[in-house]
Amino acid sequence: MLMADITTRQNTPVVPTVPPTTPAPAPRTAGPQIAPGDQPPNPFPQQQEGLRLFGAPARELLFAGLFGDRGEPAKPVGPAPGAPNASVQNGTPYEIGPDRRPNIHHDNGFLQNPNDPSDPNPIPTREPTEAERKYYDDQVNQAEWANRLRHVPFADKVDGxxxxxxxxxxYEHFLKGKGADREFDYGEYLNNDPAGIATRDRVVGETRAAADALLGDLDQKVGPNxxxxxxxxxxxxxxxxxxxxFGYPETEDWQKTIGGHSFWSSAEVTVTRNQDGTxxxxAEVTMQAEDRYNFNPNQQDIKTQVPDSERGVLEETGLAHQxxxxxxxxxxxxxxxGQAGTPQVGAEQVTPR
Structure with a gap:
């Protein structure tokens, strides 16, 4: 497999730089807080009554308490890549070969088979009551209104x-998407959330170290010139x-968007002989994430403490869809x-592509 995955190129110089060492994951901190009495203006006063939910203040309901955190316990499973073309970095196996999706198991939230936590098939839904239908309609109205609010003139202050x-x-896709897959901006998480930044830098650093280890006797394959x-x-x-x-997302936005999730990396690595023989x-390192958006029994929103069961009923009744x-x-x-983890003053950080 090693030889099949290697191509040789001649006379393609690459200028080396050495990024700083990978930082440790940042300690988890609370998400953004709203000061008491700091209530954003309501552009739709006639809708004020519709903002009530679970007795929380309207300013919390529209944004912070509208839905729960993405708390899925991520469970990567599957055999580790085997020797001799493998390297383990801090418990994560790497191997020679093109990108492929690892074996990842997702739970089914409130539709998980209670007798088999590993069952990939959701249990059947039940018919909703009239009260549950009204609750669903209320959630849809609030989600649509909240998304519209992001585009009104003063939205920058609110979003800030x-x-x-x-x-x-x-969350709106959970309510209206009928279970269709969805893409999200993983780069925004990796570049802005403190836990995402720490994850990005650590994975890039470990990918570099794995590439060094996997290069092995390929030194002689590079050529002498x-x-x-x-x-x-x-x-x-x-x-x-x-x-x-690896840390859990620290910002409320990403706690509620992806929460606990699985990810992996792949890279195309080019190694070049320098004038001095070194x-x-x-490497172009691609990080990919995969998450099952649903709500989970025995979990609750980090900020509001609202239990996931409040919205789990929407899954049980088939009104909303994971x-x-x-x-x-x-x-x-x-x-x-040979210096994948060596710091160098003034070296550039990893560059998004």
């Missing part, structure tokens, strides 16, 4: 404080938030082979 630009469309190069692909096994030190490497959402982002990183 509460920032649920990703979470609101995700300056500019000689070799290109190969590597891929990781599944990783997950709150596993092996090797420089350049769905799979995916996102990806690619970064370019460069380093000197």
């Amino acid at each position: 404080r509460l920032g649920l630009d990703n979470a609101l469309p995700a 300056p500019g000689d190069s070799v290109t190969f692909q590597i891929r990781s096994d599944a990783m997950a938030t709150e596993k092996n030190g 090797l420089s490497a350049r 769905y799979t959402q995916r996102g990806k982002a690619t970064y370019v990183t460069e380093w000197t082979v």
Whole structure:
């Protein structure tokens, strides 16, 4: 498999740079808070009554309490890639080969078979009561109104404080999407949420270290002349938030958009012989995430403490539908082979592609 995945290129110089070391995941902190009495203006006063839900203030309901956190326990499963073309970085196996989706198991939330937590098939739904239909209609109206509110003239001030630009469309899709798959901006999470930034930098750093380890005796394949190069692909096994030190999203927006989720990385690595005989490497690292958007028994919203069961009934009755959402982002990183984790003052950070 090793030889089949390697192509040799001649005279393609790559200028090496060495990014700083991968930072440790940031400690979890509370999401954005609204100061007491700090209520955004209501552009639709006639709709004020419709904002009441579970007795919380209207300003909390529209944004923070409209729906719960994405709390799915991410469960990557499947055999680790085997030797000899494998490298393990902090518990995550990497191997030579093109990108492929690892074996990932998603739960079915309130439709999970109670007798078999690993059953991939959701249990049948039941007929909703009249009260449950009215509750669903109320949730749809609130979600549609909240998404419209993001586009009114003063929305920048509101979004600057509460920032649920990703979470609101995700919840509306849960209510109206009929279970269709959905794409989300994973790069925005990796570039802005503190836990996302730590995850991105750690995965890029581990990918570099894995590439160094997997290069192995390929040193002789690069060729002896300056500019000689070799290109190969590597891929990781599944990783997950709150596993092996990866943190849960810290901002309320991403707690409610993806919460606990699975992800993996792949990279195309080019190693080039330098004038002094050393090797420089350049990698395009692609991180991909996959999440099952649903609500889970025995969990609750981090900010409002509203139990997931309040919205789980929408799954049980078939009024709303769980769905799979995916996102990806690619970064370019460069380093000197053998120094994947060595810091260099003034070195560039990873570059989004």
